Amino acid sequence: MKSRSFPRRAFHAASIQTGLLLGAWDRFAHAAWTDAPIQSYGVMAGEVTRHSAVLWGRPDQESQMFVQWDTDEGFGRPTRVSGPHGSHLADYTSHCRIDGLPAGERIHYRVAFQNGSGALSDWELGSFSTASDSMEDVFFAWSGDTAGQGFGINPEWGGMRIYDAIAKIAPQFFVHSGDMIYADNPMPKEMPMADGSVWKNIVTEAKSHAANSLSDFRGNFQYNLMDDCVRAFHRTVPLYVQWDDHETTNNWYPQQHLRLRKDSAAYDAMETARQLSERAKQAFFEYTPIAPMPSGEKRIYRKMARGPLLDLFLLDLRSYRGPNSANHQSEITDESAILGVEQMRWLKRSLAESRAVWKVLCCDMPLGVIVGDNMEGKPYYEAVANGKSDAPSGRELEIAELLSWMKDADIKNTLWITADVHYSAAHYYDPQRAVRKGSFQPFWEFVAGPLHAGTFGPNELDGTFGPEVRFQWAPKPGTKLPLPPSAGMQSFGTIRIDGRTKRLTAELRGLDGSVLPNGTIEVEAE
Secondary structure, three states: OOOOOOOOOOOOOEEEEOOOOOOHHHHHHHOOOOOOOOOOOOEEEEOOOOOEEEEEEEEOEEEEEEEEOOOOOOOOOOOOEEEEOOOOHHHHOOEEOOOOOOOOOOOEEEEEOOOOOEOOOOOOOEEEEEOOOOOOOOEEEEEEEEEOOOOOOOOOOOOOOOHHHHHHOOOOEEEEEEEEEOOOOOOOOOOEEOOOOEEEEOOOOOOHHHOOOOOHHHHHHHHHHHOOHHHHHHOOOOOOOOOOOOOOOOOOOOOOOOOHHHHHEEEEOHHHHHHHHHHHHHHHHHOOOOOOOOOOOOOOOOEOOOOOOOOEEEEOOOOOOOOOOOOOOOOOOOOOOOOOOHHHHHHHHHHHHHOOOOEEOOOOOOEOOEEEEEOOOOOOOOOOOOOOOOOOOOHHHHHHHHHHHHOOOOOOOOOEEEEOOEEEEEEEOOOOOOOOOOOOOOOEEEEEOOOEEEEOOOOOOOOOOOEEEEEOOOOOOOOOOOOOOOHHOOOOEEEEEEEOOOOOEEEHHHOOOEEEEEEEEOOOOO
């Protein structure tokens, strides 16, 4: 059996399995080396398939990553893999892809780093489940939005507690729908709340101002990994990650000149959002368990197969969009794009090739929820909907084309999951309610969040594609917003696919992991 490790910055070196340093691992595992690497941010697993996964770690100095994995929690006969040499060029982060894993098994792994003088760090342990080859139940969770609106790590409240709740229900994996960090939101030490309480934050230098430099973006990811609940969650729940706007800055689009924004003082006046996003993307790929494409391209949209019951289609509605605008264009052009030509071509091809029962489109923004953008002081729109509830226009044109194509291609059993709007909802898109009746097959969109940020909403829906609210959990009218995490209105969603009946059950869950009243929806497979 061979395993493949991906070197720093490349990720595509040849696979190797090694017995080298076996003796050193055993000899130094408990040694008290004063100069040994220290892993302060735990470990993560991601990109898990039937037979492979990407493991992540970050020591505090240049050193080499070593991995052991086994189906035995006691590591009776571990497979040993030598990983990449982490350097300062990637802020010491390391990724190692392991191959040859058995399908449908719980994999236990441990990660250590050895520096040039031979000192070995302590082992960091984790585990994950590979996708199954058979029709076994699938159970996963999703949500988005972490550390936004100034709500960070509050030790007095117990940290980012929702991550602990997710880990306790033991999903096979977690889809982070974006806004993994809030790079544009400085973190105050204290914030007075409407109920008279005071929210208190741990604050670091990187979180004391809006992120501008690569170091700032790295520091935002490090901040979340300081939280005990987040690190414990990563030890047992593997990730599939997306990004949205706050990994860079609020409501950004690539062509935007930052000097036009209301918050332009936070940025270099000569900086474009595209340039800023390149720094953000580098930190995103360094600090998440995501691998570049085999070509080396740092592309976020991808398909992940989870066995015969499920394919995930992780989308990127940020990198290829046209400018935010009134969103009323009459043709699909670069100006009205939200997915873009290449991503749309990939998505259609991947959906057509999918043989999974369920095709879940993981979208970083909802389709029918009206999301405004006033960053340039104009009545622009940030998401797909443009508030007109008439024939598709603007960014709606691409979505209308996709939905129509899916009907013509007979792509069955699709649904969309998303976050972004900071409240929880279930929307049923009925083609008979749409402006262009019968132009697509009916589908569900499930919205969750925030994980640990301010709670807002609810937003109005645009009627173009006929969405109907079937469930909604949001602050009551007149509530002073945003609500803090301590108000208890954080949320995530889970999906279970029954291996026998193929029925899909979606459940919207609250801060403690319990299912919200009326928050269960069952969908039969065709």
